[in-house]
Amino acid sequence: MRPQKVQDIEIMTSLVKTFRSKGYEGASLAELATSTGLKKASLYHRFPKGKQEMATAVLHYLEEWVDQHLFTLLLDENKTPEERIKMGIAEIRKSYDHGKETCIFRALSLGQSLELFEVQIHRGMSKWINAFKNIGIALGLTASEAQQQAVDTLIKIQGSLIVTRGMNDLAIFETTLKEIQATYLNP
Amino acid sequence: MRPQKVQDIEIMTSLVKTFRSKGYEGASLAELATSTGLKKASLYHRFPKGKQEMATAVLHYLEEWVDQHLFTLLLDENKTPEERIKMGIAEIRKSYDHGKETCIFRALSLGQSLELFEVQIHRGMSKWINAFKNIGIALGLTASEAQQQAVDTLIKIQGSLIVTRGMNDLAIFETTLKEIQATYLNP
DNA sequence: GTCTATAGCTAGATAGAC
DNA sequence: GTCTATCTAGCTATAGAC
Numbered sequence: 001m002r003p004q005k006v007q008d009i010e011i012m013t014s015l016v017k018t019f020r021s022k023g024y025e026g027a028s029l030a031e032l033a034t035s036t037g038l039k040k041a042s043l044y045h046r047f048p049k050g051k052q053e054m055a056t057a058v059l060h061y062l063e064e065w066v067d068q069h070l071f072t073l074l075l076d077e078n079k080t081p082e083e084r085i086k087m088g089i090a091e092i093r094k095s096y097d098h099g100k101e102t103c104i105f106r107a108l109s110l111g112q113s114l115e116l117f118e119v120q121i122h123r124g125m126s127k128w129i130n131a132f133k134n135i136g137i138a139l140g141l142t143a144s145e146a147q148q149q150a151v152d153t154l155i156k157i158q159g160s161l162i163v164t165r166g167m168n169d170l171a172i173f174e175t176t177l178k179e180i181q182a183t184y185l186n187p
Numbered sequence: 188m189r190p191q192k193v194q195d196i197e198i199m200t201s202l203v204k205t206f207r208s209k210g211y212e213g214a215s216l217a218e219l220a221t222s223t224g225l226k227k228a229s230l231y232h233r234f235p236k237g238k239q240e241m242a243t244a245v246l247h248y249l250e251e252w253v254d255q256h257l258f259t260l261l262l263d264e265n266k267t268p269e270e271r272i273k274m275g276i277a278e279i280r281k282s283y284d285h286g287k288e289t290c291i292f293r294a295l296s297l298g299q300s301l302e303l304f305e306v307q308i309h310r311g312m313s314k315w316i317n318a319f320k321n322i323g324i325a326l327g328l329t330a331s332e333a334q335q336q337a338v339d340t341l342i343k344i345q346g347s348l349i350v351t352r353g354m355n356d357l358a359i360f361e362t363t364l365k366e367i368q369a370t371y372l373n374p
Numbered sequence: 375g376t377c378t379a380t381a382g383c384t385a386g387a388t389a390g391a392c
Numbered sequence: 393g394t395c396t397a398t399c400t401a402g403c404t405a406t407a408g409a410c
Contacts, residue, residue, distance in 0.1 A: 002393040025213040026298035029386055041388075042394050050387065102297070105353050110294060111213035114352065125353045151350065151359060152366075159346025163338065165301065166292050166312045172338060179339075189375040216404060228406080229376050237405065 011036045011046065012061045019058050020102050024113035027051075052116060055108060059120040062104050065095070066127045074135040081138045085184045088135070089177050092157065099164040099173025106158060128154050139184060153180050198223045198233065199248045206245050207289050211300035214238075239303060242295060246307040249291050252282070253314045261322040268325045272371045275322070276364050279344065286351040286360025293345060315341050326371060340367050 014036040018027050029051060033040045047053040069091045074084050096103070105125060108117050129150045136146030160176035201223040205214050216238060220227045234240040256278045261271050283290070292312060295304050316337045323333030347363035 005394070022298035023210060023212065025210065026300075028384080030384085038393095039395055040386085041396080044387070045393060103349075106293065106349055107297060109349070109352055110289070110297070111209035113213075118355070121353045122355065125350060148362075151362075155346035155350050155359075155363060156342055157346070158349040159342035159344070162290075162293055162296070162345040162349070163312060163342050165296055166308045168305070168309065172342075175335075175338075176342060192376065215402080217402085225375095226377055227404085228378080231405070232375060 005042070006037050008046075011038070012057065015054050015058050016061065016104070017101075019055055020104055020107050023107045023110060024051075024055055024116070025111060055113070055117065056120065059104065059108065059117060059124060063120070063124050063127065066124065066131065069095070070131040071127060071134075074131045075138075081135060082185055084135060084138075085181060088131075089181050093174075093177055096161060096173070099161060099170045102165060103158060103161050106161065125154060128157075135184065139187070141187075149183065153183070156180055192229070193224050195233075198225070199244065202241050202245050203248065203291070204288075206242055207291050207294050210294045210297060211238075211242055211303070212298060242300070242304065243307065245291065246295065246304060246311060250307070250311050250314065253311065253318065256282070258314060258318040258321075261318050262325075268322060269372055271322060271325075272368060275318075276368050280361075280364055283348060283360070286348060286357045289352060290345060290348050293348065312341060322371065326374070328374075336370065340370070343367055 015032060018032055018035045022031070029040050029043065032051070032054065033043050036043060038046075043054070044050060047057065070088055073091065074088050076084060079087070095101070105121050108114075109121055114121075129147070132150035132153045133143075133146045136149050137143060141149065156176050156179070160173050164170060164173040202219060205219055205222045209218070216227050216230065219238070219241065220230050223230060225233075230241070231237065234244065257275055260278065261275050263271055266274070282288070292308050295301075296308055301308075316334070319337035319340045320330075320333045323336050324330060328336065343363050343366070347360050351357060351360040
C-alpha cells in the first residue's frame with residue numbers, strides 16, 4: 001500500500017474548518033481539496049460518496065468531541081461541579097477560538113443541507129443539551145429546571161456566535177461564556 | 188412602458204424567503220427566478236448587478252422592517268413600555284413565523300457572503316440592539332444595563348432560531364420569546 | 375418589461391495512468 | 393494512494409427579439 005500523504009486527523013481538521021466557515025453549499029470541492037493538501041481525486045478516494053460523506057464525517061468527528069470534551073468532563077465525579085463547569089466553558093472557548101470560529105450546526109443547517117444532516121444535527125444538539133442538563137442536576141436543579149437551563153445554555157452559545165460575528169466583537173462571546181458560567185455557579 | 192408582471196413588493200417577499208432559507212451561495216438564480224415568478228433575464232432587469240444586488244436589497248428591506256416594526260414601535264410614547272414590549276415580541280413572533288423562518292443575518296453571514304454584506308449586517312444588528320436598548324432605558328435601566336440586556340435579547344433570538352431548527356421544536360422559540368418578555372417586564 | 379436562447383464558467387464527480 | 397485530465401450538469405450573467 002502506498003503511504004497516505006496526509007493523515008486522517010489532519011484531513012478532518014481541515015474539513016471541519018472549511019465546512020464551518022463556508023457552510024455546505026459554500027464549500028467547494030476545489031477548496032476542500034486545497035485546504036486538506038490533497039487533489040480532488042484523492043479526496044474522493046478517502047470519501048467515495050463525495051462531499052456529503054465529508055460533511056457527515058465532520059459531524060461525526062465533532063460529535064465525538066462533545067462526548068469526550070463536554071459530556072465526559074461535565075460528568076467527572078472526581079471533580080467538583082464547579083470545577084467541571086469552569087473546565088467545560090474553557091473547552092468551549094478554545095473550540096470556537098474565542099468566538100472567531102462559527103458552529104457546525106449553524107453552518108450545516110441552511111437550505112438543502114438541513115435536510116441532508118438533520119438527524120446528525122438533532123443528535124449533536126441533544127448531546128450538548130444532555131451534557132449541560134447533567135451538570136445542572138449535579139448542582140441541585142430538578143430535571144426539568146436543568147433541562148430548561150441546558151437549552152438556554154445552547155441557545156446562548158449559538159446566538160452569541162452569530163452576534164459576535166455580525167458585530168465583529170469577540171467580547172460578546174466572552175461575556176456570554178462568563179454569564180453562562182455564573183448561571184450555574186451563582187444560581 | 189410595459190407594465191410590471193410582478194410588483195416590487197412581491198418580488199422582495201419572495202427574495203427574502205429564498206435567501207433566508209437557502210443562504211447566499213445556496214440560493215441559485217434559477218430558484219430566485221422561479222420563486223418570484225419571473226424569468227432570470229427579467230430578474231436581471233430589476234437587479235442589474237445580479238444576485239449580490241438582490242441580497243443587498245433584501246437586507247435593506249428588512250432593515251426598514253426593523254425601523255418600522257421594532258424601533259418606532261418600541262419608542263412609541265403613546266403606549267406604556269409594557270404594551271410596547273408585548274407588541275414588539277408579537278411582531279418578532281410573526282416575522283419569524285413562530286420560529287419556522289430563520290434570520291437573514293444568519294443566512295447571509297457564512298463564507299463569502301459575510302464579507303460581501305458585513306456592513307449591512309453590522310448595521311442591521313445594531314438597529315435591533317438599539318431598539319431594545321431604548322425600551323430598557325424607558326423601563327428604568329441604566330444605559331449600560333440596557334445595552335447589555337439588548338445584546339442578550341438579540342443573542343437569545345438568534346440562538347433560539349438555530350436551536351429551534353436543529354431540534355425541530357417550535358416550542359423552543361416560543362419559550363424564548365416569553366423569557367425575553369419576562370426579562371423586561373419582571374426585572 | 376419580459377422573454378428565449380446561449381455564452382462562459384465552475385461545480386461535483388470519474389477514468390485511468392503511475 | 394495520489395495524480396492529471398476530463399465529463400456533464402449546473403451556475404451566473406448577457407444578447408437580442410418582442
